[in-house]
Amino acid sequence: DLDRHLGDLPEPERDRIREHRPGQPDPAILRRAFPDVPFAWPQLLHSEIRDFLDPFFSDDDCETRIAALIQRPPAWLRWHPRNPAEPEPPPDHPSLSPSPDLPGAWRIDGAAAPPASEGGYWIPQDISSQAALHFAAPRPGERWLDACAGGGGKYLQLAALTQANPMPDAADVRREALLELIRRSAAVGMKTGSLWLAAPENYRPLIRPEDPLPSGPPGNYDGILVDAPCTGSGTWGRHPFLRHQITAARLRELTELQFNLLQRLAPLVRPGGRILYVVCSVATAECAGVAERFLDTHPDFLPAPLAAASLPDLTANGTLLIPPHRLNGDGFTLALFKRRPE
Structure with a gap:
C-alpha cells in the first residue's frame, strides 16, 4: 500500500507518486517516502542499472523489493x-x-x-543460497558435479543432501578455491570427490594436472550445479560496491559466459539427469534470458519443476526468483533443466 508510506506529503506530490511507473522510481520521492533507507539513488538509478532491473521492480511489491535489495540481510x-x-x-x-x-x-x-x-x-550460508539446492532436491545415491564450486559452501550442502554417497565431484578455475574446498570438507569430517581445474581448453585433475581431459570430468552425472559468475545484484545489501561495477557491456559479457558454461557442461549430464543453474542476481537477463537461450539451442533439455512447495507464492515453473525480502536473505534466481531420456 503506497499511501501508507507517504505520511503528510502534499496532495500534488502524492498524485505524482501514484502516476509514476513502478519500474522507474523517482529518487526524490522515494527518499522522502523511505527516510531511513540509504538508497544511494544516483548509483542505483543510472540508466544501465535501471534498465536491467526494470522487470524486478515492475510489480505491486516495488517498494518492498527496493528496500530489501539494498538493506543488509541477517x-x-x-x-x-x-x-x-x-x-x-x-x-x-x-x-x-x-x-x-x-x-x-x-x-x-x-x-x-x-x-x-x-x-x-x-x-x-545465506538462506537463499541454501534454498537453491533444497528446491532442486538432490537425492541420496545420485552423482553430482559442482561445476563452479568456489570455496565449497554449496558443495558441502550438496554432499549432505546426497548423503555423501557418493561424494560430489567439483570444478573451479581457481586452484586456491579447490584447496579451500578440501580444507572445509576435512573440517566437517568429509573427503571430496574428484576435483578439476577448469580452463578454456580442458579440465585438469587437481591431483594429477599433467593428465588433462579435453572433454572434462567423466560425465554421466545425475546432476550438475552451475553456480555461475554474475553481477551479484542480489547481494547488494551485503556488497554495496557491486552497484558501481555494473555496465551494459559487463552484463553482456556475463550472460555470454553463463550461456557458455551451460553449453559446455550439458554433454556431461546423463539422459534424464538435471542441470541446476543458479545466480545471486535478480536481473532477468542473467537467468530467464540465459535459460531461454539454452533451451532454444538445446532441444534435448526441458525445463524441470522445482520442489518449492514450502514457498507456494513463488512460481516454480523451471525459473524461480527469490527476492531478498521473501526469505530475508540475498536475492537469487535459479532454473532447473532436465535432459530428455533416450
Whole structure:
C-alpha cells in the first residue's frame, strides 16, 4: 500500500507518486517516502542499472523489493549433520532461530557461529543460497558435479543432501578455491570427490594436472550445479560496491559466459539427469534470458519443476526468483533443466 508510506506529503506530490511507473522510481520521492533507507539513488538509478532491473521492480511489491535489495540481510547458518544418512537435530542455542520457510536454515543473532557438537556443525550460508539446492532436491545415491564450486559452501550442502554417497565431484578455475574446498570438507569430517581445474581448453585433475581431459570430468552425472559468475545484484545489501561495477557491456559479457558454461557442461549430464543453474542476481537477463537461450539451442533439455512447495507464492515453473525480502536473505534466481531420456 503506497499511501501508507507517504505520511503528510502534499496532495500534488502524492498524485505524482501514484502516476509514476513502478519500474522507474523517482529518487526524490522515494527518499522522502523511505527516510531511513540509504538508497544511494544516483548509483542505483543510472540508466544501465535501471534498465536491467526494470522487470524486478515492475510489480505491486516495488517498494518492498527496493528496500530489501539494498538493506543488509541477517546472517544465516546451515546445520550440517556429522552423519547425513542419520542426521541428528541441532542443539538449542539462544542466538539461533530456525527459518519457518526452509528446513535446516537458522538465523544467527550473535557475532559468531556456535561450536560444533556431537551431532554436527554450523556452516555459514545465506538462506537463499541454501534454498537453491533444497528446491532442486538432490537425492541420496545420485552423482553430482559442482561445476563452479568456489570455496565449497554449496558443495558441502550438496554432499549432505546426497548423503555423501557418493561424494560430489567439483570444478573451479581457481586452484586456491579447490584447496579451500578440501580444507572445509576435512573440517566437517568429509573427503571430496574428484576435483578439476577448469580452463578454456580442458579440465585438469587437481591431483594429477599433467593428465588433462579435453572433454572434462567423466560425465554421466545425475546432476550438475552451475553456480555461475554474475553481477551479484542480489547481494547488494551485503556488497554495496557491486552497484558501481555494473555496465551494459559487463552484463553482456556475463550472460555470454553463463550461456557458455551451460553449453559446455550439458554433454556431461546423463539422459534424464538435471542441470541446476543458479545466480545471486535478480536481473532477468542473467537467468530467464540465459535459460531461454539454452533451451532454444538445446532441444534435448526441458525445463524441470522445482520442489518449492514450502514457498507456494513463488512460481516454480523451471525459473524461480527469490527476492531478498521473501526469505530475508540475498536475492537469487535459479532454473532447473532436465535432459530428455533416450
